[in-house]
Amino acid sequence: MALSDAQKRERARSLRRYAIGEWVRRGLLLVATLAIVGLVLWWKRGRAVDPLQRRAIASLCEAEYKHATSAADTARIDLHEPVVGRLSALARVSCGDLRRSGAFVP
Numbered sequence: 001m002a003l004s005d006a007q008k009r010e011r012a013r014s015l016r017r018y019a020i021g022e023w024v025r026r027g028l029l030l031v032a033t034l035a036i037v038g039l040v041l042w043w044k045r046g047r048a049v050d051p052l053q054r055r056a057i058a059s060l061c062e063a064e065y066k067h068a069t070s071a072a073d074t075a076r077i078d079l080h081e082p083v084v085g086r087l088s089a090l091a092r093v094s095c096g097d098l099r100r101s102g103a104f105v106p
């Protein structure tokens with residue numbers, strides 16, 4: 001059964017619309033995926049700690065190091081992440097990080 005010229009043109013137009021729709025869907029999926037990846041990376045990025053909060057955290061860590069009596073206590077304190085404020089909780093600064101950076105000498 002042969003198609004008429006009008007049917008062939010309609011079929012070609014329909015296939016073009018489908019192809020364009022597929023490209024749009026793929027483009028939107030790509031944009032959405034990149035947006036989600038960007039949001040995750042933005043949320044996970046390291047945040048700077050305010051210098052006043054850094055000093056407060058360092059003083060808390062220094063006090064804990066003074067009470068340490070063994071290497072195991074020091075190792076436990078190295079992993080401790082004291083929270084002074086919202087930004088320090090997000091930045092996840094540990095006492096060991098501060099000690100290694102020279103913020104204080106235990």
